[in-house]
Amino acid sequence: TVQHSNLKMDLGFAVLFIGIAALISAFLLLILGVAYSEFTNSEIPPGVAHPGRLRLIHGLLIGIAIVGKIMEKMGTWSQVGFGRYMRDHVFARKGGEDTQLIIKDLQFEGVPVRAYQPKTPNAGKRRGVMFFHGGGWMFGSINSYDSFCRYVAKETESVVVSVEYHLSPEHRYPIQFEDCLNSTLHFVNSSENYGVDDARIIISGDSAGGNLAAAVCQRLVSRTDLNPVCAQILIYPGLQAVDFKLPSYVQNHSVPILYRLRAIFYFLHYINGEVTLMEDVLAGHHVPVEMKIKYRKWLGPDNIPEEFKTRGFTPSVATAHDEEVYELVQEAFEPTVSPLLAEDATIRKLPHAYILTCEYDVLRDDGLLYKKRLEDNDVPVTWYHIKDGFHGILSYFDWGFLSFPSAKTAIDDIVSFIKTI
Numbered sequence: 001t002v003q004h005s006n007l008k009m010d011l012g013f014a015v016l017f018i019g020i021a022a023l024i025s026a027f028l029l030l031i032l033g034v035a036y037s038e039f040t041n042s043e044i045p046p047g048v049a050h051p052g053r054l055r056l057i058h059g060l061l062i063g064i065a066i067v068g069k070i071m072e073k074m075g076t077w078s079q080v081g082f083g084r085y086m087r088d089h090v091f092a093r094k095g096g097e098d099t100q101l102i103i104k105d106l107q108f109e110g111v112p113v114r115a116y117q118p119k120t121p122n123a124g125k126r127r128g129v130m131f132f133h134g135g136g137w138m139f140g141s142i143n144s145y146d147s148f149c150r151y152v153a154k155e156t157e158s159v160v161v162s163v164e165y166h167l168s169p170e171h172r173y174p175i176q177f178e179d180c181l182n183s184t185l186h187f188v189n190s191s192e193n194y195g196v197d198d199a200r201i202i203i204s205g206d207s208a209g210g211n212l213a214a215a216v217c218q219r220l221v222s223r224t225d226l227n228p229v230c231a232q233i234l235i236y237p238g239l240q241a242v243d244f245k246l247p248s249y250v251q252n253h254s255v256p257i258l259y260r261l262r263a264i265f266y267f268l269h270y271i272n273g274e275v276t277l278m279e280d281v282l283a284g285h286h287v288p289v290e291m292k293i294k295y296r297k298w299l300g301p302d303n304i305p306e307e308f309k310t311r312g313f314t315p316s317v318a319t320a321h322d323e324e325v326y327e328l329v330q331e332a333f334e335p336t337v338s339p340l341l342a343e344d345a346t347i348r349k350l351p352h353a354y355i356l357t358c359e360y361d362v363l364r365d366d367g368l369l370y371k372k373r374l375e376d377n378d379v380p381v382t383w384y385h386i387k388d389g390f391h392g393i394l395s396y397f398d399w400g401f402l403s404f405p406s407a408k409t410a411i412d413d414i415v416s417f418i419k420t421i
């Protein structure tokens with residue numbers, strides 16, 4: 001028994017030691033990240049909600065990126081792999097079973113999905129909500145959005161299906177899109193099995209997932225053999241890879257957690273990984289002049305209401321294009337990558353859209369321009385603008401002392417919208 005208790009003591013010490021080590025590393029990560037992000041001119045303008053909390057969250061993300069880089073240099077773990085692990089397992093709040101939901105991990109056409117079904121009895125069939133997570137097509141997972149999906153499934157009493165599409169840089173366009181499309185088609189086809197009415201399907205996503213949701217909705221309008229999608233919910237979506245000098249990309253382009261250059265980095269990694277072209281794409285060298293003229297009617301800053309230009313905006317001077325750059329990033333002009341560039345014939349058939357934008361988000365104007373295109377084509381739009389919001393804010397609706405009240409209010413608005421469908 002002496003030996004036994006010794007072993008117990010050793011174990012106790014080991015656990016304590018690991019706990020302390022974890023705490024110290026988390027703390028170091030944070031210090032490192034905050035210091036670095038201060039250093040790299042992150043810009044938190046006065047109007048942003050809870051600047052201190054945003055700074056801490058950003059610091060944490062930068063800290064993870066730095067430690068990931070160090071690990072990669074040492075050959076222990078890839079930077080992307082470490083970043084995903086921390087986001088999905090350390091900072092994601094998830095807890096197995098749920099008293100109010102049946103939660104199942106499934107495969108739809110080979111794509112991993114998690115389905116959340118309310119346990120409460122329902123007289124008729126429910127609505128179904130497809131959800132594509134954000135993370136620049138590179139990060140994010142079912143786990144990192146588990147708490148969001150549970151909340152929506154419970155509050156709206158809908159069946160929510162969250163999709164684990166393939167990520168870049170290992171997998172490139174169009175796999176992400178096809179995973180979302182294929183899993184959606186499967187869900188529509190098998191909706192009976194989940195007690196879902198296939199005439200009440202909503203397609204939703206945030207950030208890169210909002211891009212995928214918009215693209216899937218556009219693809220489905222041509223499917224006359226299926227019931228039309230009922231509504232689309234686009235949460236601060238990225239909708240075009242043509243003009244990175246729209247007002248929102250110019251104003252406060254380094255507000256955490258998505259800098260303008262980072263948005264271009266994700267786009268390039270999504271389509272082909274030619275990240276050395278970031279500066280060229282920022283300057284618009286990839287857009288031939290005839291395309292600039294063609295797209296002006298949709299993307300021109302005249303389409304952005306004046307109230308959004310008060311934070312300083314001077315229209316950019318058109319620069320000559322570079323044929324080589326154009327050839328390398330041609331996919332940027334496909335509507336599947338840039339849904340804002342779809343023809344009116346497609347736009348006009350789209351379902352009711354709920355579009356959420358944030359004031360301090362480089363992607364704000366993508367949302368505003370899509371709103372205008374839909375309205376010009378008589379598609380109903382419900383628009384929600386978070387005046388003190390930054391890109392990604394909804395992910396922090398339930399992060400304890402790092403939560404943002406305007407994120408909670410926005411999610412509840414989304415819930416109210418879903419309930420009207």
Ligand SMILES: *[C@@H]1O[C@H](CO)[C@@H](O)[C@H](O)[C@H]1NC(C)=O
Binds near residue numbers: 110175178179
């Ligand atoms: C999606 O489904 C189509 C048709 O079944 C198939 O050809 C394609 O390979 C699928 N895409 C992926 C990424 O699995």
Ligand SMILES: *[C@@H]1O[C@H](CO)[C@@H](O)[C@H](O)[C@H]1NC(C)=O
Binds near residue numbers: 109182186189225
């Ligand atoms: C869904 O059903 C349609 C029509 O029955 C069929 O053409 C299609 O292949 C099915 N798709 C999937 C993903 O099951």
Ligand SMILES: *[C@@H]1O[C@H](CO)[C@@H](O)[C@H](O)[C@H]1NC(C)=O
Binds near residue numbers: 045047252253311312
């Ligand atoms: C950033 O935001 C502040 C406050 O809203 C504004 O005064 C400033 O002009 C913005 N910076 C740029 C470069 O537009």
